[in-house]
């Protein structure tokens with residue numbers, strides 16, 4: 001079955017054509033980063049207007065690159081939440097119009113289910129059951145994945161998401177937007193143990209995450225460091241970035257390890273924009289290796305927002321006979337289980 005997947009949940013306009021929920025025939029993403037960069041974050045009103053301008057060209061380009069016409073598309077999968085309402089509406093109404101005019105079945109997809117299933121776009125994917133950690137600008141969750149469509153949430157963040165913590169840290173340090181890549185690049189030159197930032201909730205009984213205390217600790221440290229003439233103990237910005245990144249990685253790795261022990265699974269998948277982080281990839285691969293657990297990461301283009309992961313999630317709903325009617329609506333909040 002050939003499925004067209006569409007995602008416009010935040011600041012990327014994305015469309016992809018995927019065969020049988022496994023083989024990507026095309027994946028096109030129009031990024032809005034340059035538009036939002038001067039504002040230091042996503043401006044919802046600008047995002048939806050930009051989606052409106054780009055949704056048609058992006059979908060047409062995905063069909064062109066896949067070398068399929070709309071007649072060959074057997075299902076449309078579109079993100080209906082969670083996300084920015086104005087952004088989600090653009091993708092949904094475009095998808096509805098194509099579905100109605102061409103009489104193509106349509107299903108609404110939870111963006112988080114897309115991230116969880118993005119690993120199935122790779123040749124090597126875990127067997128069920130596995131644990132999935134989704135770490136992005138908007139979400140930091142851990143799930144037990146028992147099958148397609150069968151998810152049990154094990155942990156969530158009680159305040160900021162991991163990507164949001166990277167973005168806010170980078171903004172504070174004047175490294176620009178988005179912050180994850182900027183912090184990772186700078187951290188390469190620094191020492192991870194020069195500053196001992198807090199690891200919020202790492203030692204607590206709770207399986208949940210919290211990053212706002214870490215952000216505050218960084219802010220306090222950075223301001224003091226900046227105001228000190230001889231830069232305390234000659235520490236550099238790179239040392240601060242490396243120590244901050246290490247704290248985030250420690251928290252993510254620690255909570256993931258607890259979830260793996262609790263569920264006794266033999267495989268984990270990590271997805272979402274923060275899963276691009278090479279320090280996180282190395283750490284999790286080493287740590288899980290010691291415990292005999294395999295770690296799967298999608299390639300970077302499938303970690304960040306894309307339409308292909310939405311097509312995968314939609315495919316598994318379509319083959320079970322699920323169909324949305326044209327009254328389907330968007331949801332800014334959309335828990336998965």
Ligand code: KG4
Pocket residue numbers: 010135136137138139162163164166167178179180181184272273274275276277278303304305
């Ligand atoms: O999944 P994504 O593209 O969009 C959301 O659904 O949020 O994730 C974007 C987030 C941003 O917060 C960005 O700073 C973070 O992923 N990110 C990274 C890296 N690359 C992107 N965080 C840490 N290290 C990276 N290399």
Ligand code: ZN
Pocket residue numbers: 111115136272273304305
């Ligand atoms: Zn996402």
